[in-house]
Amino acid sequence: MLKGKQTWIYESKPVIIASAAVGGPFEAQGPLAEDFDILNEDIWLGQDSFEKAEKVLLEQACSKVIEKSGLDKEAIEFFISGDLLNQITPSSFAARTLQIPYFGIYGACSSSMEGLALASLIINSKAANYVIAGASSHNASAEKQFRYPTEYGGQKPPTAQWTVTGAGTALLGQRGVGPKVTSATIGKIVDSGLSDPFNLGGAMAPAAVDTILAHFREREIEPSYYDLILTGDLGEIGHSVALELLQKGGLDINDDIFKDCGLLIYSKDQKVFAGASGCASSATVTYGHLLNRMGKGELNKILVVATGALLSPISYQQKESIPCIAHGVSIEM
């Protein structure tokens, strides 16, 4: 089960029975639009606040995944979810609607894979038959919480990133047809001393590198084992930094198999600065685009490493550096 210090091998191979990805109007203009199950036309989703809109995104992703699995809601034992807002209200409020026993987690944008790793652990240890793992983020609610009001006229630097409006969920079971979660490497906090909240990709890259190196070391495999190795939301700067550090770390890896979800979700014409960010960046790309490609047989083995910057608006005003984390989960057909 435990291999090395921080890697779990799931012997029972928990199956992703169904997955769902939900997005907003901006995601609908991106190249992965086809891979979303629901694309909302309005960033308010008919609600009177962005926080409520984010909760609805997560609720949509949950009901969609249950519908796709063909299971009864009562059959699902646990719901694990995380998001970026204070006290993770979208997750908890969606859990209130769902009425499924619930674990709320916070790993910033790494919450998606943290949830998937824990859900797989629960399934693997036979503590449940069905578990939903989910994560959400909303561009406007994240801006409101971490930065300035959306309409404030402040110039953003080219290193800034665009928070994805969306939610992704995966429903795991003991057996069934679908991709299987085979292992997970839990990251430790890496702090490179950077404190610029407008360059999170650069701050998070060393955490991703630390987790990826640990994963290959402990599983005793080579990067070529996977068809794709993806980070969650490093963006252009973080991605090129991470690639260089991985090569320096002795991994035989290149641009063709090392990708970033934050660089896949939007097109070049969409002005998102260095790329996408947010829990929904890795959640929607993994639970939508990547699992669809696996279903079609285009991909067989992938490693998704979701990265999170564990800062708060207060911590950076107090000049603290940004602690970062990354969790990797391998999914195989």
Next chain:
Amino acid sequence: MAKKQRPTKAQQEYQEFVKTKEPKRSILKNCIWAFFVGGSICALGQIIMTIFIKYFNFNEKTASSPMVAVLIIISSLLTSLGVYDHLAQYAGAGTIVPITGFANTMTSAAIEHRSEGYVLGVGGNMFKLSGSVIVFGVFSAFVVAIIKILLMMLGVI
């Protein structure tokens, strides 16, 4: 205020490495944008003032107040319509100029926190960004006034 922690040697090396990967902001392009947009806003202010003097019986002193009010209305409208922040992405320092920039900070905060109600949301957060401008603006005016009084007492001016 909290002091910044000293980075370790490995952290320093990494920070320098990341800097080489960061795209540089073009200072020249930013300056040109700021100059023309900021200048245009000021020119617009002057035009409005001239209109007030010419057609509405104001003089040079009294025309500034209605001019300021008109600029505030324009800036708040553009903020509410979602235009101002897009313009600011290009204009940078050009749109931060007093009056329009100030109106933008207040309007954007008011819109943002409307969902928390009028009293705790709009009222309580309207000065979230502009509050420090007022605090330090009033304080600097106070210091300058004290200096002026002292100089007058000494008979220098």
